[in-house]
Amino acid sequence: MEHQKWPDEILIVRHGQSAGNVARDEAVAAGHPVIQIASRDMDVPLSELGERQAAALGRWFAALPPERRPTVVLTSPYVRTRDTARIVLETAGMLHDDLPIIEDERLREKEFGVLDRLTVEGVKERFPDQMAFRLALGKFYHRPPGGESWCDVILRLRSVTNTIAREYRHERVLIVAHQVVVLCFRYILEGLTEEQILTIDIAQDVANCSVTSYEYEANVGKQGKLVLSQYNFTAPLEDAGEEVTRKSDVPVAPK
Numbered sequence: 001m002e003h004q005k006w007p008d009e010i011l012i013v014r015h016g017q018s019a020g021n022v023a024r025d026e027a028v029a030a031g032h033p034v035i036q037i038a039s040r041d042m043d044v045p046l047s048e049l050g051e052r053q054a055a056a057l058g059r060w061f062a063a064l065p066p067e068r069r070p071t072v073v074l075t076s077p078y079v080r081t082r083d084t085a086r087i088v089l090e091t092a093g094m095l096h097d098d099l100p101i102i103e104d105e106r107l108r109e110k111e112f113g114v115l116d117r118l119t120v121e122g123v124k125e126r127f128p129d130q131m132a133f134r135l136a137l138g139k140f141y142h143r144p145p146g147g148e149s150w151c152d153v154i155l156r157l158r159s160v161t162n163t164i165a166r167e168y169r170h171e172r173v174l175i176v177a178h179q180v181v182v183l184c185f186r187y188i189l190e191g192l193t194e195e196q197i198l199t200i201d202i203a204q205d206v207a208n209c210s211v212t213s214y215e216y217e218a219n220v221g222k223q224g225k226l227v228l229s230q231y232n233f234t235a236p237l238e239d240a241g242e243e244v245t246r247k248s249d250v251p252v253a254p255k
Contacts, residue, residue, distance in 0.1 A: 003223045004216065007164060007171045010189075010226060011070065012182050012212045013057065015084040016050030017245045021208075035117045041109065042078045046087075052242050053209040054084045058091025060236030070174035073099060074160075076107040076181070084209065085176040106156040110180040113147025140194045154184045161188055179206040179248065189214060189226055205246035210234045 023037045037044060046054065061069060069092070075085045082101065089095035115123055115130060123131050127144075134142045143149040164173060175185075183206065187197040206212075211233040214226040234244045 004169055004218065005165050005223060006216045006226050007072075007168045007173045008216050009068075009172045010164070010175065010214045011173070012175045012177065012185055013084070013088075014179055014182055014206045014208055014210055015046070015076075015078075015080045015176060016053040016087075017047045017208045017247075018044050018050055018080040019047050020044040020080075021047065021050075021245065021247045032119065032122075034122055035119065037117070041116065044078075044080055046080050046083050049243060049245065050080070050084070050208060051087060052240075053237055053245075054087035055091045056240035056242045057209045057211070057236045058088040059240065061088060061092040061094065069094060069172065071099070071171045072168050072173045073101050073176070074104050074107060074164075074173065075101055075176040076109065076178060077103040077105055078109060078178075081107075081176045081178065085174075088174075088176070104160065106160045107175065107177045107181055109178040110150070110153050111146070111148045113144040115144045115147060138194075138198070140198060150180065150184060150187075153180055154187060157181065157184050157188055161185075182206045182212055186212070186228070186231070190228060204232060205248070207232055207234050207237075208245045209237055210244075211236070 020035070020037055020041065023035050073085055073089065075081045082103065085101050086095065089099065089101070114127060118126065123134075130142075130144050134144075140150045143152060175181075183197055183201055186192060186200065192200075211230055213228075213230045213233070215229045216224055217227045218224040220227060237244050
């Protein structure tokens, strides 16, 4: 009788460094309250370094045995995640009709609402009430006007998890998304508490083009379980001599 309800492996990758990361650094260094970018957050492209990071990860995938390479690719619809997925697959020689890149809006970045594009100083200056709410509630529960809390992101990702369990049993699923999405998947797949996931978040930011992976183990529990095998794995970038970056994306109000 078939009991496995999960893929054989899930690999979750944060996109490469974006032009928004660069604009953020410039705004913070200059003490500006607002990050100056010409496009919507969902349209912000990769930086040149981000493209190289994605290519380095693609070479790592190319070196894997065929049976360990992804068989399903899911991505956030944002330009920086789509381009990361495309470059990874192109470089690995895996971009073809039999392995389409499937966009899923549930994998999108956490929405920041009225705090979008504001530095921390900008939030303090323009929305001191929201800064007070954030400090009182914490990032897990604080929902800025028009935006999302971590709990909101987790709710939509539970739906993604159900889809993966229903449609991709025995597959090797590659997900390309965002920093908060990586952390919220950990919360769901490992059954963590608020305190546990925030401790992981505080310890180290999720690096651009890092890999977080889960492997199915049949002998865990009644129906097997996905078990964390790697978190924030950056060896593909380090081995290629590319810089490892960990900065937040454009909406830098507390994530």
